[in-house]
Amino acid sequence: MAGSTFGTIFRITTWGESHGEGVGVIVDGVPSGIPLEQNDIQEMLDKRRPGQSQYTTPRNETDTVSILSGVFEGKTTGTPISLFVKNKTQRSKDYSEIASYYRPGHADYTYHKKYDHYDYRGGGRSSGRETIGRVAAGAIAKKILHLLGISVVAYTTSIGPIGISSFCKEDIEKNPFRMPDLDAAKQTEQFVQEQMKQLNSVGGVIECVVSNLPTGLGEPVFEKLDANLAKAIMSIGAVKGFEIGDGFLASTQTGLEHNDGFFNDNGTIKKRTNHSGGVLGGISDGSPLILRAAIKPTPSIAALQKTVTKDLEEIDISIKGRHDPLIVPRAVVVIEAMTAITILDALLLNMTSQFDRVKQFYDK
Amino acid sequence: MAGSTFGTIFRITTWGESHGEGVGVIVDGVPSGIPLEQNDIQEMLDKRRPGQSQYTTPRNETDTVSILSGVFEGKTTGTPISLFVKNKTQRSKDYSEIASYYRPGHADYTYHKKYDHYDYRGGGRSSGRETIGRVAAGAIAKKILHLLGISVVAYTTSIGPIGISSFCKEDIEKNPFRMPDLDAAKQTEQFVQEQMKQLNSVGGVIECVVSNLPTGLGEPVFEKLDANLAKAIMSIGAVKGFEIGDGFLASTQTGLEHNDGFFNDNGTIKKRTNHSGGVLGGISDGSPLILRAAIKPTPSIAALQKTVTKDLEEIDISIKGRHDPLIVPRAVVVIEAMTAITILDALLLNMTSQFDRVKQFYDK
């Protein structure tokens, strides 16, 4: 079944495998008249690219994006924007070993069972490379939100057992883990290097904050803003958990602790706290939207693991080649992208909620 | 925007408000030929009904469901099944107080901002009563899965700070909290009564397990099984977090700890562990599917809270009437329903993945 499309009004369709011709995305439903150039998209892709630090895979890809349609004389036309990133010519390589067994933690087994015939090279469609299309589309969504005064910022709050204990936005890009706390980043460095020595990998948690969001986004009862964000975020390969606001902590709170009281802030209604994370009843409440995603450790490790071949033989494997010991820093930008895409779609969908505003729109 | 519909092949559309004529659901895409009677649905609704224990609101509703279409001579016909639950005639009541201010933790404020005109009585559409439609539809999904040999079971794993430490399936229905551990239930009883005395409320965590699931369900990359489950579960009013398998714990694990090794179990491939929670690459892997939802404390409490009126006056309120001090036990069945609905849709969608099987289907 067709599953590569996400969104209703602002809609993306990604395509491409790790070792095919390339990867790309069709971004449809972009309103016309928005200034857009290659660099708007490239900048965000560069944050996702391999080889940014010693903690990411050194696969030699520049991931240069081309805009193939939907932009004319520097502005969007309202027609679908096709974005394309060529895969570098892969040197001829022997995939017979990797093709023979199921890697633990990977989708080899499930793709084989579901499709019978699949591209086993480098994960094929289940590869992290598929997120290039998401990030490219997210760059457009983020830019549009920016033009509307809305910002989307994601960062790492923990790697393995090490969590941040302070927040400085400027520090996010100053360390290889995208942590807003340089002390925590330093400890993380040591922790990750130890794990790398053991040919092991680690996971972490990413938080994303959307500021200056209008009230009213989200469509009850199934297209709630947080429900669609959950789907968007959980559709990213390595994500195993999703929270909004206090998340799982809320399950241990009492009503008095969790409820956010309203107050009058010089004529506008605000909440004294933000345990809800910016969403009430699935609709944005004017407070910053706060979500978190749990990222599992990279499944590809060189340490010895037990698995079976396709012929059911039990074997010990050590996955060759160098892999990201953690994908969290690169996933930060994917979380940002999927959040921006979901928020923008909700923002466009919300325009029809009140009849008076529909009437005003057409009376002009 | 239309937001009351969920699912692609098996699709539900809920409608109704807390204090309107009633609530209901259209269940479309049900395959023909399935035996179905009122009691199949009523049984599951009875588990959601208020008044089951001293810990649930005593609102006097029998929530009797009627099947209005889609069933003929005791079997489904493949046409939409309309299910209806009448609201009991509400006694004339003065809603002017509740209409005047925004209840903290409720959707009053966001509905007002989004729609300008809304039904403020008892939460209107954002009321927990909307979940009647979900549970009624879920009962059908659960029955179909059962006929295919698949079981869906949900239960409470924690209330406030108290978690289960053992698991006995038979005990789930033997305590008012739907905990599979009677000792934990006993402690919970004491904890909840204390909070009730303080006119306060509590939250908890619900787990849901799907057993005997075929391999291959879920459509990469956006209609992944876990992504759709996340949306389904997060679309339930009080849910603030979602996990699959080890969830947030996975973020603290290493690859060696998290990866599930495959082995040969007398000719079939199995996983030694199930950290993944039954999903790899968004596709079911043949292990039990395990998900968890964080439920926030009931927002309606009689304890004093600060808020503002619609005229921006800051006031102290105490929400009148008796409310569920915790909705977790009743939410268990809603989680079960939304899980069953999502699984069934994925199961039907998966039928077209391999050409050979499509050809066999039509060659018969």
Place this chain on the structure above:
Amino acid sequence: MAGSTFGTIFRITTWGESHGEGVGVIVDGVPSGIPLEQNDIQEMLDKRRPGQSQYTTPRNETDTVSILSGVFEGKTTGTPISLFVKNKTQRSKDYSEIASYYRPGHADYTYHKKYDHYDYRGGGRSSGRETIGRVAAGAIAKKILHLLGISVVAYTTSIGPIGISSFCKEDIEKNPFRMPDLDAAKQTEQFVQEQMKQLNSVGGVIECVVSNLPTGLGEPVFEKLDANLAKAIMSIGAVKGFEIGDGFLASTQTGLEHNDGFFNDNGTIKKRTNHSGGVLGGISDGSPLILRAAIKPTPSIAALQKTVTKDLEEIDISIKGRHDPLIVPRAVVVIEAMTAITILDALLLNMTSQFDRVKQFYDK
């Protein structure tokens, strides 16, 4: 597969069979704040009701609609509107004969093949009674369009071989065929009575005009306004053909004949002619939108027909009971309904086409 839902932003879901409890529709995505009462819907249903003249089936139904949700204090709330029409208690009747064979021109055979188990009484779900939900939803759409200054008017242009040769809007409701030409109606009367004597039935053509439509509705390239109208109209049971503007006649024209030249009408751009029927490139062009639907003769006739039983026995049948010798007059209101529903959805979807207008919307 779920097939009972139509529309994206403004979305309807119909349910119900001819001889079940009743029929209904959920209308979702209605903007909030629109005054709506039962009579707004009943009036349009009354035009669809059987028994309006000697040319329609005398089935004794009042088709009284109830609004079960989505309206509060006389105005829409933005939540789904559930509309319900009870079927009158059907007298106990023997359906064994009708259940034994396939009626020519009906869906008995295809429903049986598709679903194996189906409700054969009175056509079940394929009955014309299903259109009650469409008309009820269409009444809401038509009212909203009216509030925006847009009118939708349908009428009969031919019955069998007899076509109209003049147009007087006021005459439409003055004859049993809904023709805007009383002379043609008179000839039609004679023609239809002759066919009735022969226990036969007739078809006809319905035209629908939408006036004062804004420019810009329709989303290239698959959600074109005329493409969605074609789907909406062709989804009505008895429709066998659809045209926009000059339709099939356009296939015989030259470019010089067909192209509509633009001119300057005191500062606004207009077309000198309207061969396009109000749509260029799938987008409304500001001229009146004109569509036509071909309605086949009622399949239920008392005249002798050849068919087979479910046991493959060849038999001669004469369908008992009185049936509409033509359904065209009652279909007029269904065409109007489906047109209004499609136009309104396009109108809401169009609000996001230009970024400047999105920005203005949120800057307010």
Place this chain on the structure above:
Amino acid sequence: MAGSTFGTIFRITTWGESHGEGVGVIVDGVPSGIPLEQNDIQEMLDKRRPGQSQYTTPRNETDTVSILSGVFEGKTTGTPISLFVKNKTQRSKDYSEIASYYRPGHADYTYHKKYDHYDYRGGGRSSGRETIGRVAAGAIAKKILHLLGISVVAYTTSIGPIGISSFCKEDIEKNPFRMPDLDAAKQTEQFVQEQMKQLNSVGGVIECVVSNLPTGLGEPVFEKLDANLAKAIMSIGAVKGFEIGDGFLASTQTGLEHNDGFFNDNGTIKKRTNHSGGVLGGISDGSPLILRAAIKPTPSIAALQKTVTKDLEEIDISIKGRHDPLIVPRAVVVIEAMTAITILDALLLNMTSQFDRVKQFYDK
């Protein structure tokens, strides 16, 4: 709003403009294991290509397609197939004239009104070049249907006033108009050449027949097979009308004339006639499916026409360059493509209609 996607299970997303980098399509939901190579698609594109005869535009394009994803070792993998056709480098050209006014019969005016900013070169997104994506996707659909024993054949039945009076399938590709009647083709040649001398253009009618279609395709009540075919066909730029079976002729028939009687054909049920065109109640009935599309004359003509500039000045224009005097022959393959795409989607959707067959599928 996103409008470039069509289909549910088998879903296509087209992109690209006439004078951009190229055009393409993402074909998602293709079952795995189908042999597919470039030539399977190229062959059908070659029938759509310009320059096939003196009656089509000589724009020098080879329209060579590349498969960028979704195929591995010669077979489909179930992941999205990205198909790309590069536009030939357009010579630098002055578009200022064409940019200054609205061409009658084209979408210049409506795109300008809808989007404010648009690509006016060669029609941009509304150009016939967009159909390359449809044909490429249609080639895949047609191949899959072929493997299931289902054939899809389209041809021209009339050009201007000249209609076919005999049918020989082999003759379709033996004349430049794709008529199955060489005599009619000869008359057409003369007629078209006359119109070309007058710098004028002509339209025509295309018929498409689907043979060996299983019974049961189509999902009542809105996803009826004929409703979706109508949308598919009407979404093609130049189509102004759609018919199934007897179409508009049915409106002049009586029930006795139109109803197709069933009979027992050596143990299988068949219809004596096929006025319905292979669809009853929106579901395929086992007879050949027959549809027709009315194609308007090419709007681009060199003959003098009246129009206005964007500054509202009334002018006379003669559209420069050589254009197809008729697009009917090239549209034949587009009709075939959209029909195949729609049929295949319905075929996949139908697999879930009966519970017994779902159970059998998973019991294997």
